Amino acid sequence: MSTFQAPKGTYDLIPPDSARFLAVREAISAPLKRSGYGYIETPGFENVELFARGVGESTDIVTKEMYAFETKGGDRLALRPEGTASVLRAALEANLHKAGNLPVKLWYSGSYYRYERPQKGRYRHFSQVGAEAIGAEDPALDAELIILANDAYRSLGLRNFRILLNSLGDKECRPVYRAALQDFLRGLDLDEDTLRRAEINPLRILDDKRDAVQKQLVGVPLLRDYLCDACKAYHEEVRDLLTAQGVAFEDDEKLVRGLDYYTRTTFEFVHDGLGSQSAVGGGGRYDGLSEMIGGPALPSVGWALGVDRTVLALEAEGIALELPSTTSVFAVPLGEEARRVLFAKVAELRRAGIAADFGFGSKGLKGAMKNANRSGARFTLVAGERDLAEGVVQLKDMESGEQGPVPLEDILPTLRARLA
Numbered sequence: 445m446s447t448f449q450a451p452k453g454t455y456d457l458i459p460p461d462s463a464r465f466l467a468v469r470e471a472i473s474a475p476l477k478r479s480g481y482g483y484i485e486t487p488g489f490e491n492v493e494l495f496a497r498g499v500g501e502s503t504d505i506v507t508k509e510m511y512a513f514e515t516k517g518g519d520r521l522a523l524r525p526e527g528t529a530s531v532l533r534a535a536l537e538a539n540l541h542k543a544g545n546l547p548v549k550l551w552y553s554g555s556y557y558r559y560e561r562p563q564k565g566r567y568r569h570f571s572q573v574g575a576e577a578i579g580a581e582d583p584a585l586d587a588e589l590i591i592l593a594n595d596a597y598r599s600l601g602l603r604n605f606r607i608l609l610n611s612l613g614d615k616e617c618r619p620v621y622r623a624a625l626q627d628f629l630r631g632l633d634l635d636e637d638t639l640r641r642a643e644i645n646p647l648r649i650l651d652d653k654r655d656a657v658q659k660q661l662v663g664v665p666l667l668r669d670y671l672c673d674a675c676k677a678y679h680e681e682v683r684d685l686l687t688a689q690g691v692a693f694e695d696d697e698k699l700v701r702g703l704d705y706y707t708r709t710t711f712e713f714v715h716d717g718l719g720s721q722s723a724v725g726g727g728g729r730y731d732g733l734s735e736m737i738g739g740p741a742l743p744s745v746g747w748a749l750g751v752d753r754t755v756l757a758l759e760a761e762g763i764a765l766e767l768p769s770t771t772s773v774f775a776v777p778l779g780e781e782a783r784r785v786l787f788a789k790v791a792e793l794r795r796a797g798i799a800a801d802f803g804f805g806s807k808g809l810k811g812a813m814k815n816a817n818r819s820g821a822r823f824t825l826v827a828g829e830r831d832l833a834e835g836v837v838q839l840k841d842m843e844s845g846e847q848g849p850v851p852l853e854d855i856l857p858t859l860r861a862r863l864a
Contacts, residue, residue, distance in 0.1 A: 451568070451569075452562060452568070453560070453562035453567050453568030453569065454567060454568055454569040455567060455569070455752075459770075460767075463767045463770070464755055464758070464765055464767065465571065465751055465752075465755060467765050467767055468600065468751050468754050468755055468758075468765075469553055469571075469573055469751055471596055471599050471600045472573040472593075472596040472749050472751070472754070473551055473553065473573055473596075474596065474599070475592040475595045475596050475599075476549075476551040476575050476592060477551070479549070479588065479592060480549045481549040481550060481551040481575055481577075482549065482550055482551070483550075483551055483552065484531055484534060484535075484550040484551070484552050485552060485554065486524070486527075486530040486531060486533070486534050486552070486554075487524075487530070488523060488524060488554070488555065488557075489521045489522060489523050489524060490521065490522060490524055490529070490530055490533065491519070491520065491521060491522075492510075492512050492520040492521060492522045493520075494529050494530070494533055494737060495510060495522055495524075495525060495526075495529055497736050497737055498528070498529035498532075498705055498733055498736055498737050499525065499526060499529060499705065500645065500705070505525045505526070505558060506525075508559070509525060509558040509559045509560055510522050510523070510525050510558070510559070511523040511525075511557050511558075511559060523556075523557035524554075524556055524557065525556055525557060525558045526556060526748065527552055527554065527556065527572060527574045527748055528574070528576060528705070528730065528733070528746055528748070529705075529733070529737065531550055531552060531574070531576050531746075532576065532578065532733060532734060532737065532739070532742075532744065533737060535548055535550065535576075535578055536734065536737070536738075536739040536742075540578070541578060541579045541740070541742055546578070546579035546580050547577040547578055547579045547580035547585060547744070548576075548577070548578040548579055549575075549576075549577050549578075550575070550576050550577075550578070551573070551574065551575045551576075552573070552574050552575075552576075553571070553572070553573045553574075553751075554571070554572065555569055555570070555571055556569075556570055556571075556572055557569055557570075558570075563720075563721065564719070564721065564756070565718055565719070565720075565721030565752070565753050565756055566721050567752060570750060570751075570752050571750070571751040571752055572725075572748045572749060572750055572751060573748070573749050573751060574727075574746060574747060574748035574749070575589060575592070575593075575746055575747055575748075576744060576745075576746035577589060577744060577745050577746060578734075578742055578744040579742045579743070579744065580743060580744075581731065581743035583678050583679075583681035583682045583685065583709075584681075584685060585745055586682045586708075586709040586729060586745050587681075587682050587685035587686050587689070589727065589745055589746065589747055590607065590609075590682075590686060590691065590693075590711055590747075591686070591689055591691055593713060593725065593747055593749060594607065594691050596749070597713070597754070600754070600758060600763070600765070601758070601761070601763045601765075602715075602754075602757055602758065602761060602763065603761065604715060604716060604717055604757075604760070604761055605713055605714065605715045605724065605757065606692075606693075606694055606713070606714050606715075606716070607691065607692065607693040607694065607711060607712070607713055608693070608694050608695075608696040608699050608711060608712045608713075608714060608726075609682075609683070609686075609693045609694065609695055609696065609699070609709075609710075609711045610667075610695065610696050610697060610698075610699040610700070610709075610710050610711070611667065611668070611671060611675055611676075611678070611679040611708050611709060611710070612647070612667060612700065612706050612707055612708060612709075612710050612728070613667055613670065613671050613672070613675050613707070613708065614672070614674070614675055614707050614708055614731065615707075615732070616672050616674070616675075617670055617671050617672035617675055618667070618670075618707075620670055621665065621667050621670035622646055622647070624665045624670065625646040625647065625649075625650075625664070625665055626642060626643065626646045628663075628664055628665055629642040629646055629649055630642070632660045633660065634649075634657065634660070638652070638657065647667075647700045648700065649661075650664070650698045650700050651698070651699075651700045651701065661698075664698075666697045666698075667697065668697050675708060678708055678709075679708065679709065682709055693711070696712075699711075699712060701726055701728065705730040705732065705733040705736065706728040706729065706730055707728075707729050707730060707731045707732060708728070708729040708731065709728050709729040709745065710726075710727075710728035710729070711726055711727060711728060711747070712725070712726035713725045713726055713749065715753070715756075715757040715760065717757060717760030717761065718753065718756055718757060718760060721753065723750075723753070724749060724750055724753040724754055724757055725747060725748060725749030725750055725753070725754075726747060726748070727745070727746050727747025727748060728745065728746075728747075729743070729744070729745040730744055730745070730746070731743040731744065769799070769819075769820040769821065769822070770799060770819075770820065771799050771800065771801045771819040771820055771821045772798055772799045772800065772821060772822050772823065772859075772863055773790075773793055773798060773799070773800040773801070773821055773822070773823050773824070773825060773859060774800070774801050774802075774803065774815070774816040774819050774821035774823075774824045774825070775787075775789065775790050775800065775801070775802050775803060775824075775825045775827075776803045776809065776812040776813060776816060776824055776825065776826045776827075777802075777803060777812075777827060778809060778826065778827065778828035778829070779828055779829050781829060781832055782827040782828055782829070782831070782832060785827065785832060785852070786802065786825060786827055786837070787802060789825065789837075789852070789855055790802045792855075792856060793855075793856060793859065796856055796860070798856075798859060798860070798863065801819055801821065803815060803816070809826075816842070817842070821842060822841070822842055822843065822862075822863065823839060823840065823841060823842060823859060823862065823863075824839075824840040824842055825837050825838070825839060825840075825855065826838040826840060826847075831849070832852075834849070835851055835852055836849040836850060836851055836852065837849070837850055837852060837855065838850075839855075839858065839859075841862075
């Protein structure tokens, strides 16, 4: 038993389960790669102020969940709790918005960190794939991102997820709604901490999951009744574009999500098979975030999908992904000369693009064949002194059990043909 264990609320990805996570990441990113999104990778930690300004100082993420620390040099840094602020910071620093056509389309994949009470589907270290389209205000862009996420989930075989959709208005109409919402909330029986949050960002109260709060929100003013004409028209076009593409969604007037930077379109992907942690991903438009972190006005939209929760959603629907075997050919040498010859053949197969492994260690034929079975290889190469003297190896089909000699110089073309 090891002396050390993974920190509470975290997990290790190890084979064979790690193959599912890789497959999910690939499935989510595949539609993005086909749609002009380029890959970006940012540091695992950033200046604390980047998240305080962008995510919002009143959010639980910043006040309770962020891993913040001071370096030996006195810098205040934080492990990234989400991806959008970091990606936008990197795009601004590199002046990507000045390099050519807008929007700048970026996708990313990585680990994120929040100090939360660990439970199934909620971890202190979690994995996401995200996408951001920076520098354009266009309802077609909002619709595109929702469609790409929907396509990714459909490609994995998921069916029992729902898309929740709402509009949070903009700087013209939201202040009027904010004032009306605060007036309503001040008349409720709320604890001091909740009332304080209502004064800073009242929309967050709509997202409060406590029954004692939700019961009091009956009759709460809804943003849809306060949207200006421009926001109404924008939201209707997003809805129309999704409907035209056959993407089903549900209007959710209380959907606000947990970050302060969202404007207009906001959406969430939920899966009812995951219990209380039903959100598998989400996003929205954040037209003012660039200015919040010191950049120019760059209207933008994006999303992040949880890899961990997507894997749980697949399990909830009983979906087993068809994962390619990590090994196609396994070589079993019998004797020192066979070790030298087959080791060279394995290297040749790998260079030719065939996944091959080797029977390391002195296990004997029986033990080596057990390793070949465990590897999942379709074919096994077996060679001893007599085989080499005749210039052949024995090729065994692990599915049919058939076995026969193959000349050494024909191993590569024979396996190429058999695996095609």
